[in-house]
Amino acid sequence: MFNFSKEMQNLHEKVMQSVGADFAVAEQVMRDNQRRMLQAFIENKVSTSHLVGTTGYGYNDIGRDKLCEVFAQVVGTEDALLRHNFMSGTHAITVALFALLRPGDTLLYASGAPYDTLHKAIGTADDGTGSLCDFGVLYEELPLQNGDIDIDAVTQRCKQGGVKVVALQRSCGYAGRPSLSVEKLEQAAAAVKAVDERIYVFVDNCYGEFVEMREPSHNIDLIAGSLIKNAGGGIASTGGYIAGTAHAVELAANRLSVPGIGAEIGSTGGALRELYLGLYFAPSVVCEAVKTAVYACALFDELGYTVRPHVGAERTDILAAIDTKSAKTLVAICEAVQACSPVDSFVTPVAAPMPGYADEVIMAAGAFTAGSSIEISCDGPLREPFTAFLQGGLNFEASRLALLSAAEKIKNIT
Numbered sequence: 001m002f003n004f005s006k007e008m009q010n011l012h013e014k015v016m017q018s019v020g021a022d023f024a025v026a027e028q029v030m031r032d033n034q035r036r037m038l039q040a041f042i043e044n045k046v047s048t049s050h051l052v053g054t055t056g057y058g059y060n061d062i063g064r065d066k067l068c069e070v071f072a073q074v075v076g077t078e079d080a081l082l083r084h085n086f087m088s089g090t091h092a093i094t095v096a097l098f099a100l101l102r103p104g105d106t107l108l109y110a111s112g113a114p115y116d117t118l119h120k121a122i123g124t125a126d127d128g129t130g131s132l133c134d135f136g137v138l139y140e141e142l143p144l145q146n147g148d149i150d151i152d153a154v155t156q157r158c159k160q161g162g163v164k165v166v167a168l169q170r171s172c173g174y175a176g177r178p179s180l181s182v183e184k185l186e187q188a189a190a191a192v193k194a195v196d197e198r199i200y201v202f203v204d205n206c207y208g209e210f211v212e213m214r215e216p217s218h219n220i221d222l223i224a225g226s227l228i229k230n231a232g233g234g235i236a237s238t239g240g241y242i243a244g245t246a247h248a249v250e251l252a253a254n255r256l257s258v259p260g261i262g263a264e265i266g267s268t269g270g271a272l273r274e275l276y277l278g279l280y281f282a283p284s285v286v287c288e289a290v291k292t293a294v295y296a297c298a299l300f301d302e303l304g305y306t307v308r309p310h311v312g313a314e315r316t317d318i319l320a321a322i323d324t325k326s327a328k329t330l331v332a333i334c335e336a337v338q339a340c341s342p343v344d345s346f347v348t349p350v351a352a353p354m355p356g357y358a359d360e361v362i363m364a365a366g367a368f369t370a371g372s373s374i375e376i377s378c379d380g381p382l383r384e385p386f387t388a389f390l391q392g393g394l395n396f397e398a399s400r401l402a403l404l405s406a407a408e409k410i411k412n413i414t
């Protein structure tokens with residue numbers, strides 16, 4: 001195994017020479033974030049007693065509350081809710097949106113169509129599912145302009161009134177658009193607040209945590225994300241977070257549990273230790289994932305494929321997208337990634353229909369945590385341009401073996 005041909009060994013050497021500058025940036029970001037992480041643990045006096053959970057209602061769960069304080073300090077917000085009982089990133093985002101919106105309010109998604117799993121949460125008027133629109137929220141969407149937030153269109157729409165929440169998505173997800181940097185998100189948020197500071201700005205921060213030296217916070221009321229992506233450091237086995245202003249986080253806590261009880265309840269059982277440990281590791285693990293994405297883009301660019309982000313581009317998430325142009329190549333890449341995974345390496349992924357997708361989707365995921373995408377994972381819908389979406393990588397050295405195996409496997413496909 002891993003006996004690469006001379007051609008592939010040379011290709012690896014060449015790619016390693018081209019990624020030096022990007023790796024240096026990733027390591028600098030990691031050093032900064034890891035230092036702030038350690039500092040937050042020390043300054044908040046995290047102790048052994050905080051790692052032990054509670055049962056029942058979870059009143060006075062000091063470990064739970066402390067974890068939220070540490071996280072809020074690290075992401076630069078007034079308050080946070082980081083909990084194992086968020087079931088996914090979509091759940092955390094949905095709780096955040098329901099917390100801020102009331103019937104008759106308008107939700108304006110200003111970064112184009114949101115991530116697929118949110119479409120049904122937003123829903124349509126009277127769809128009978130309990131979606132936002134079923135509850136009487138009005139929904140509008142503004143597309144990006146040349147890959148950027150159309151700030152003029154957003155402010156014009158906000159001036160017309162009715163908009164209660166402007167939502168922005170940091171990572172491109174499965175859309176063929178660039179991801180949005182923290183700076184760009186905050187510029188848009190500042191423009192919205194200049195029109196009316198009562199309008200809430202929400203950021204879907206999934207895949208973005210710890211890729212830059214700070215998280216979206218200035219002029220932003222709430223951010224949300226998943227703990228089986230970046231912020232769980234590959235160690236959290238479930239969970240999500242919401243962070244932001246004290247007021248908005250309180251509204252979210254009321255929505256997550258009960259109005260009037262908010263963040264006071266929610267026992268943590270045995271979950272706290274892995275949440276602390278995962279958060280502590282997150283900046284380092286994210287750095288490995290960013291290096292994996294950088295390497296993937298450089299490798300497949302070298303092989304003549306169109307990749308996003310481009311080699312040398314600034315990064316704000318852990319994604320790499322490769323337009324393979326052929327179903328066979330997409331399938332072969334997913335098979336190679338699966339075969340080089342630490343768990344379920346012997347399993348062959350096959351394309352299958354998935355709810356919410358028009359085309360069959362193929363997914364490789366040999367992960368310690370089911371569905372985790374901070375661990376190396378690769379997937380894509382079987383349609384033009386047969387894009388392989390690659391994310392995660394707990395450690396670069398193991399992940400790049402999977403990528404080189406994929407490169408070897410596809411080189412004779414015509």
Ligand SMILES: *Cc1c(COP(=O)(O)O)cnc(C)c1O
Pocket residue numbers: 088089090091115117169170171172173204206207226
């Ligand atoms: C993954 C993701 C989500 C949804 O998170 P889940 O944990 O899969 O529910 C939402 N938005 C973006 C941009 C994502 O990458």
